[in-house]
Amino acid sequence: MSVRIKAVVDKFVKELKEALDADIQDRIMKEREMQSYIAEREREVAEREAAWKAELSRREAEIVRQEARLKIERENLEKEKSVLMGTASNQDNQDGALEITVSGEKYRCLRFSKAKK
Template sequence: MTLRIKAVVENFVRELKAALDADIQEGIMKEREMRSYLEEREREVAEREAAWRADLGRREAEIAKQEARLKVEQENLEKEKSVLMGTASSLDHQDGALEITVSGEKYRCLRFSKAKK
């Protein structure tokens, strides 16, 4: 009888070890799968981030170009304004002279005639 009990116990221990080994192997496989999945997700996120940063760089460069163009246009406008606004005429002088100011320079004309067509 003791041999029979011993055989049953040994068989139970063998089956238990096999079940434990199978559980351990399954856990190892699941861990590998999870690690592989996480690595793939990290790679995808890194690729999206790199693409986003590249797009951001392109947009910033475009903004810088447009700002430079706008600055040039504003400077040109200021130049045009100074030429147009800088021309001021005055006939308030006692001698009847015409005074013109262009870009801060004053010019006086005592006589002037009509332009010929």
């Protein structure tokens, strides 16, 4: 009887070990699959982040270029206005002279007269 019980117990222990080994192998496979999935998702996110940062950097560089171009255009416009129109300012001088600045050159007009018809 004890040989039979021992055989049943041995068989039970053997089946239990096989079941545990199968469960361990299944868990190891699932863990590997999960790690693989996580690594793939992290790679995808990193690629999207890198693409987003590159696009952001490109846009920031374009904004800087456009701001520089706008500044140059504004400076050129101011130069053109200065050349075309000159800047006049009525100085409250003792002699009442009118000062006009054209292209950085100052001119003073002391006397005004009407143009002849």
